[in-house]
Amino acid sequence: MINEQQVREILNKKKDPFLHKTFEETNAIQEVRVKEEKGHVSVKIALAKTGTSEQLHLQSMIVNALKEAGAESVGLRFTELSQEELAKFKNEDGASDSLLSPVNSTTFIAIASGKGGVGKSTVSVNLAVSLARLGKKVGLIDADIYGFSVPDMMGITKRPVVRGEKIIPVERMGVKVISMGFFVEDNSPVIWRGPMLGKMLNNFFNDVEWGGLDYLLLDLPPGTGDVALDVHTMLPACKEIIVTTPHPTAAFVAARAGAMALRTEHEILGVIENMSYFESKLTGEKEYVFGQGGGEKLAEELQTTLLGKLPLRQPDWNDDDFAPSVYDQEHHVGKIYMELAQKVVDSL
Numbered sequence: 001m002i003n004e005q006q007v008r009e010i011l012n013k014k015k016d017p018f019l020h021k022t023f024e025e026t027n028a029i030q031e032v033r034v035k036e037e038k039g040h041v042s043v044k045i046a047l048a049k050t051g052t053s054e055q056l057h058l059q060s061m062i063v064n065a066l067k068e069a070g071a072e073s074v075g076l077r078f079t080e081l082s083q084e085e086l087a088k089f090k091n092e093d094g095a096s097d098s099l100l101s102p103v104n105s106t107t108f109i110a111i112a113s114g115k116g117g118v119g120k121s122t123v124s125v126n127l128a129v130s131l132a133r134l135g136k137k138v139g140l141i142d143a144d145i146y147g148f149s150v151p152d153m154m155g156i157t158k159r160p161v162v163r164g165e166k167i168i169p170v171e172r173m174g175v176k177v178i179s180m181g182f183f184v185e186d187n188s189p190v191i192w193r194g195p196m197l198g199k200m201l202n203n204f205f206n207d208v209e210w211g212g213l214d215y216l217l218l219d220l221p222p223g224t225g226d227v228a229l230d231v232h233t234m235l236p237a238c239k240e241i242i243v244t245t246p247h248p249t250a251a252f253v254a255a256r257a258g259a260m261a262l263r264t265e266h267e268i269l270g271v272i273e274n275m276s277y278f279e280s281k282l283t284g285e286k287e288y289v290f291g292q293g294g295g296e297k298l299a300e301e302l303q304t305t306l307l308g309k310l311p312l313r314q315p316d317w318n319d320d321d322f323a324p325s326v327y328d329q330e331h332h333v334g335k336i337y338m339e340l341a342q343k344v345v346d347s348l
């Protein structure tokens, strides 16, 4: 049977999803009671915010961890840290106005993939635009720092302006966008290396005037490299969507990105299968060009849902308002994106 000290050791390592600090640092554990004869553990924990989906997620993680360590049953109560306690942390990291501030209610969604070229950026852009079409306040960070493509995909020609100490993101199709592409001239290669990438990301969170956002989407670089890890560290409460094609190799590699999300306790909202099939405009017949089943298999493996399947089809291009990768709301694929966006909203 588990004892009080073991309970505290387990809890101390867990993190407040909004303060990004351990319970030990935030002094979150307000009460621990262990009834050894019944194997019952009851704890009271103070968080920066309660009543959130992050709290629910944390709740099941704590219950599982305590049961694994020997508790028969677990009673969990949550309360909120006082304003004075919260103020301490805000002052400490100077991030009170930033997206990383504990009082911020933005939902972060990272779009990840294992392999490059599966359509992760296309999905990020269209999901962001579709959420905006649903009336949500949406931001998009093109965190694919070396392989940025969002500005071109959305046909963005403007550049952000600096007001005081803040960068004002470019707004396009109802989405506030920031990309490394805005800060390099003439498509020249990016000079930031290793640890600078994390710094750059941090600037995107702290120095950009996002205003109130409902959702901030992050188009991650493919694979499980530095930036993906930085996002995991900076945004422990981040949700993830994994993009794959139906091809077994793509799905197999995507599983690694998913496994990383699970290990860092990011909640996976689901899998999107892109380039699922080609549908003939003449006969309506579907051809499964890259095979079948990759999305289902990946979702099963990651114990999540397959949010949807997108066919192979380019958007209709409009020369007057050129955004080569954005589907119109009435386009066949645009409608699928609207359904996906609604599913994302509902799942949160």
Ligand SMILES: Nc1ncnc2c1ncn2[C@@H]1O[C@H](COP(=O)(O)OP(=O)(O)OP(=O)(O)O)[C@@H](O)[C@H]1O
Pocket (backbone or CB within 6 Å): 113, 115, 116, 117, 118, 119, 120, 121, 122, 123, 144, 147, 149, 221, 222, 274, 275, 310, 311, 312, 313, 314, 325
């Ligand atoms: N459903 C689709 N139908 C047709 N073309 C698509 C589809 N999805 C993506 N594409 C095209 O595939 C190419 C790769 O897409 P995209 O850049 O979104 O992939 P990515 O996974 O973000 O790539 P990278 O990892 O290299 O950044 C682009 O030219 C894009 O227009």
